[in-house]
Amino acid sequence: MDYIKLSSSQDEAAWHADRSLGVTASELGILEHQGASAWIRLKAEKSEAEPRWGGNKYTAWGHEREPFIMAFLARKYGIEPNSHLLQSPTEPQRLGTPDGIGRFETLGEAKTSKADYWNEVPKDYVTQAQANMLVTGAKLVVLAVEYFDERADGSLVVRDFGDPQVWVIRRDEEHIERLRGIGDRFLDMGEPTAEDELLARAVEAKAKIAEANEEWKNLETEIFATLGTDKRFNHPHPELGSFSYTPPTARRQFLKEKFEESYPDLAEQFTVEGRVPKPSIRVTPLKEAK
Numbered sequence: 001m002d003y004i005k006l007s008s009s010q011d012e013a014a015w016h017a018d019r020s021l022g023v024t025a026s027e028l029g030i031l032e033h034q035g036a037s038a039w040i041r042l043k044a045e046k047s048e049a050e051p052r053w054g055g056n057k058y059t060a061w062g063h064e065r066e067p068f069i070m071a072f073l074a075r076k077y078g079i080e081p082n083s084h085l086l087q088s089p090t091e092p093q094r095l096g097t098p099d100g101i102g103r104f105e106t107l108g109e110a111k112t113s114k115a116d117y118w119n120e121v122p123k124d125y126v127t128q129a130q131a132n133m134l135v136t137g138a139k140l141v142v143l144a145v146e147y148f149d150e151r152a153d154g155s156l157v158v159r160d161f162g163d164p165q166v167w168v169i170r171r172d173e174e175h176i177e178r179l180r181g182i183g184d185r186f187l188d189m190g191e192p193t194a195e196d197e198l199l200a201r202a203v204e205a206k207a208k209i210a211e212a213n214e215e216w217k218n219l220e221t222e223i224f225a226t227l228g229t230d231k232r233f234n235h236p237h238p239e240l241g242s243f244s245y246t247p248p249t250a251r252r253q254f255l256k257e258k259f260e261e262s263y264p265d266l267a268e269q270f271t272v273e274g275r276v277p278k279p280s281i282r283v284t285p286l287k288e289a290k
Contacts, residue, residue: 001105003136004087009097018085020046022093023183025131029124031182035207036200040192047191061148061156062112066099069110069144069164073100076163077142079108088135091180093187096132098141105139107132110164112146114156121167127179129169134176141169202283 007014023031030038066081073079079102088094100108109129121129121143129141144164148156227233229247236242260267 001101001136001138002089004089004092006085006087006095008083009085010083015085015097018087019095021087022095023186024085025096025098025128025135027186028131028179028183029127031186032127032179033124035204037197037204039186039189040197040200043186043189043192057154057156058112058114062110065112065146065148065158066110069112069146070100070108072164073102073108073110073142073144076166077106077108078102079106079142086132086135091134094131094135094180094183096128096135098132098136098138100142101136102142105137107136107138107141109141109143110146111143112148114148114150117147117165118145118167121169126169127175130172130175131179133171134179139171143167143169199283202281203285206283206285 006018009015027042030042070079070081074081079100082098082101085095085097098107099110102108107129109125109132111125125143129143132138133141144166146164147159149159150156223243223245227245229245232244232246234242234244
């Protein structure tokens with residue numbers, strides 16, 4: 001492995017200052033898997049136009065449990081804890097703070113989760129691992145996750161005091177190259193404006209509408225497959241509301257073009273100015289833009 005060791009997170013001011021030199025592995029996890037608003041928010045945070053996110057009780061719990069998880073990684077895999085921001089010697093804007101550094105081109109990551117036991121590593125953690133391998137030249141990351149539960153009073157407790165669950169994430173050059181592109185796009189992006197923030201939120205809102213429409217289309221198909229389309233039905237529920245269906249019938253329609261062709265004078269006589277429509281905004285996500 002080959003990297004430059006910068007400041008330690010124990011010197012918070014210096015660590016955050018060094019992080020502003022480029023884009024970090026954890027930030028790439030946000031950029032690859034969260035929406036446009038996250039790009040705008042992160043850019044504003046890095047330029048100090050907005051305050052940095054201060055974390056919550058779950059991130060505090062992760063910091064509290066990290067030494068115990070890292071002790072396991074040190075004992076089992078020879079991966080020693082790391083608190084320093086690392087910088088690629090050939091690509092100085094690539095940065096990362098892996099939780100541990102081992103021998104044989106190996107890094108370590110310590111995670112906590114209150115989810116059910118993982119069937120696979122969450123995508124943002126995979127991205128973070130690949131980004132740290134980009135920075136250091138490592139070939140694999142050993143990720144250890146410890147699960148916890150939240151009690152009724154809001155306190156957190158380790159779910160199982162046995163060894164953490166271990167995952168091995170191997171270097172993926174195709175993924176790493178994709179992360180290079182994401183990082184470059186983010187670094188080249190100008191400082192966000194108020195209009196940029198509104199556009200980002202609009203793009204995300206439109207995406208949610210499209211997702212909801214697709215979900216409704218699939219559900220509608222399932223309802224008709226279950227109840228049929230040949231007769232009306234009504235299904236009420238005292239707590240949920242109801243859904244109902246009436247089979248469609250042919251509707252009478254006015255042939256406007258035919259009428260204008262046959263009675264042009266009369267059509268002109270009854271053509272008047274209509275109401276001004278409400279203002280509307282067209283949102284075009286980047287992938288659809290011409």
